[in-house]
Amino acid sequence: MGDADTILETRSLSLSFGGLKAVDDVSLKVERSKIFGLIGPNGSGKTSLFNLITGVYRPEVGRIFFDGREITGLPPHKIYRLGIVRSFQFPRLFYRMSVLDNLVFAARNQRGDNPVAAVFGRNIYRRQERFFMERGLEILERLGLAEYADKVPSELSGGQLKLLELGRAIMAEPKLLLLDEPAAGVSPILVSKIFKTISQLREREGLTVFIIEHRLNVVEEYTDWVYVMHRGRLYLSGPPGKVLGDRRLMSIYVAGDAAVDEA
Amino acid sequence: MTNLDLFILDSVITAGYFAILALSLNIEYGYSGLIDFGKAAFFALGAYTSALLAINGYPAALAVAVAMLVSGLGGLAISVPAIRVRSDYLAIITLVFAESIRVVLKNESWLAGGVLGIRGIPPMIDLRNISYDIHLVGQAIFVLLLFTVFAVVGWLLTNSPFGRILRAIREDELASSVYGKNNTAVKAVVFSLASAMSGAAGSFYSQYVGFVSPDLFILAITLQIWIMSILGGPATILGGLAGAILFTSIGRGTRILKDYLNLPIDANNMMFILTGVLLVLVVTFRPTGLLKEGRIRSGGR
Numbered sequence: 009m010g011d012a013d014t015i016l017e018t019r020s021l022s023l024s025f026g027g028l029k030a031v032d033d034v035s036l037k038v039e040r041s042k043i044f045g046l047i048g049p050n051g052s053g054k055t056s057l058f059n060l061i062t063g064v065y066r067p068e069v070g071r072i073f074f075d076g077r078e079i080t081g082l083p084p085h086k087i088y089r090l091g092i093v094r095s096f097q098f099p100r101l102f103y104r105m106s107v108l109d110n111l112v113f114a115a116r117n118q119r120g121d122n123p124v125a126a127v128f129g130r131n132i133y134r135r136q137e138r139f140f141m142e143r144g145l146e147i148l149e150r151l152g153l154a155e156y157a158d159k160v161p162s163e164l165s166g167g168q169l170k171l172l173e174l175g176r177a178i179m180a181e182p183k184l185l186l187l188d189e190p191a192a193g194v195s196p197i198l199v200s201k202i203f204k205t206i207s208q209l210r211e212r213e214g215l216t217v218f219i220i221e222h223r224l225n226v227v228e229e230y231t232d233w234v235y236v237m238h239r240g241r242l243y244l245s246g247p248p249g250k251v252l253g254d255r256r257l258m259s260i261y262v263a264g265d266a267a268v269d270e271a
Numbered sequence: 272m273t274n275l276d277l278f279i280l281d282s283v284i285t286a287g288y289f290a291i292l293a294l295s296l297n298i299e300y301g302y303s304g305l306i307d308f309g310k311a312a313f314f315a316l317g318a319y320t321s322a323l324l325a326i327n328g329y330p331a332a333l334a335v336a337v338a339m340l341v342s343g344l345g346g347l348a349i350s351v352p353a354i355r356v357r358s359d360y361l362a363i364i365t366l367v368f369a370e371s372i373r374v375v376l377k378n379e380s381w382l383a384g385g386v387l388g389i390r391g392i393p394p395m396i397d398l399r400n401i402s403y404d405i406h407l408v409g410q411a412i413f414v415l416l417l418f419t420v421f422a423v424v425g426w427l428l429t430n431s432p433f434g435r436i437l438r439a440i441r442e443d444e445l446a447s448s449v450y451g452k453n454n455t456a457v458k459a460v461v462f463s464l465a466s467a468m469s470g471a472a473g474s475f476y477s478q479y480v481g482f483v484s485p486d487l488f489i490l491a492i493t494l495q496i497w498i499m500s501i502l503g504g505p506a507t508i509l510g511g512l513a514g515a516i517l518f519t520s521i522g523r524g525t526r527i528l529k530d531y532l533n534l535p536i537d538a539n540n541m542m543f544i545l546t547g548v549l550l551v552l553v554v555t556f557r558p559t560g561l562l563k564e565g566r567i568r569s570g571g572r
Contacts, residue, residue: 084449094449113439123433126427127427
């Protein structure tokens, strides 16, 4: 892939579960330091696409390129190491660990992850651990969760869990951040907080974001480009103003199966 | 010393090596969520390896080290097929592995004495020429020292970023791998280390009892270790010790008690009844066990 501005590219990705084609011949590009949106009705394959990109599933057909190298078939932990981090639609936190430990877990290159260092090198990893804890607290502060640092996630509300899920992803210092409906089921005040945090990260750190979102007003306000999926296929793409005004977008929500034929 | 004192001292030693076994299970199951029904096999591997070396005149330190190595390698070997499967299959694989080891030890008499086992294993610390009482005190100190070493290692392992990965694997494997942890490698390490600890317990056991045979390493041993872990608190370092003391006290206590009280039931049956009742009570009213899982003390704050 020669395009310097492209950070992620998929070529004809396909994945099926039994007879169902969850992702069907999807080729798309995500550009560096932009916010890309992904919309589509339930079951249209958005989350499956994220699962393919992060190595949770292996594609049956197609290839994935990230930051100039092919990542097709790599396991999730190696894809994380290259800089792709995702959040989950339904928060997958560690419920018997403190909120702060949930964050620090995501930090990169932890010296104490090694069992030998854990036993013999406490002094080697401790300083780094302090640094990560401080950064974790800063992130919690920014998300308004600082007072919960020592609590367990089960004490948080649903919206706060979403924020924590986002905070954990930020802690991992991604180059490409995949967010799976970070604002679903979240109060409007928290929604703007989530999206402001994401925009700030893009502006300050040049982060690239690929985001699944249902609220079209939010998509219009924050994204630079939108992809629409329908029944596993890439259905529409373009700048948000154009895509959201496209009559075909409404037709997939209203007409369902009939919409595909029209495309 | 009276016979009762010796009996109590023997109980302390028994609780000691079971505490090591329960600690190793706590690291596997309590912290990492890995179900291991093969504890008896790793215990047996350590006991037999150490026994074979000891009767052939190798020094004690070497016997312990090789016993740990063999058990650790056994753990690593079983982890390769086992850790890629779901936890219930892991339970079955480890169970089958344990029974296979036992049956091989039983039937291959050229290897380690078959059904007769190995007799006359010399103690590693032999104080019998002073007095048998002192010898037992020495053994008690030996096993408690071993436990202390493993407890410190276990504490350091679980209260570190590595310990955070263990808990993450227990809570949500997918989230753990998406956040960059190589779960497969971590599980292999856990299985090897915990099995090596079980091997050390086996090594101690064989030199203390002076005799090993396949019938000593039946499934009931594995289940006893599980009961101790659950009673004491699976996700703790000292819970295994608490569970081992409790379990041994019930077992031995009923036998002492029968000499003083006119028990309506046979002491052995009394032990099963009491243990079962206690297990039901703990699981119902205090599912975390006697001791509770603490926060991760990784030194960051």
